[in-house]
Amino acid sequence: DTAVSQTPKYLVTQMGNDKSIKCEQNLGHDTMYWYKQDSKKFLKIMFSYNNKELIINETVPNRFSPKSPDKAHLNLHINSLELGDSAVYFCASSQAASEGTDTQYFGPGTRLTVL
């Protein structure tokens, strides 16, 4: 069974559109994350949620809005997409409440292309 799953795997859209990426984990973890990996393969954290509460927001434009309906799900909604948003977005989860103190499990990624 997949531990951390993301949908869709690929997303191609026009500038200015609004899109969402969904993430689900079946590990029973308390903490979930969104990361962005740019074209240079640099992986950076965007958000972290613990038990549905936002605990890390790394100066991400407010066009990006994470939503956690329950602790097993963390969705990412992006408004007014820009060319620079093209990247691979990874969801991850861990048991620990403090981000970075425990092993993180990553989803397969969503490749977003903005035309």
Place this chain on the structure above:
Amino acid sequence: KQEVTQIPAALSVPEGENLVLNCSFTDSAIYNLQWFRQDPGKGLTSLLLIQSSQREQTSGRLNASLDKSSGRSTLYIAASQPGDSATYLCAGSNYKLTFGKGTLLTVNP
């Protein structure tokens, strides 16, 4: 601000060779140091996590060391195999994980 650097950026070795990947970090006040593997088009897989109080961790043919005082970690891979070909990322953990850019390893049969 934590910065993580990995050297070399790419490494190509023949099958069977032992190899070392290097990782350095600027802020020694880390909770732990983690090594991940990323296959093309896939997510990251955790390999080893070394707590700040530990010096090394081992899993199978992998051994990772941590020297907080010098801000360095190494990942040692013994008897490399073509299946080890991937990008290896290290990440230092403060209140968040800060990743290096990775080392692209190619093991040639």
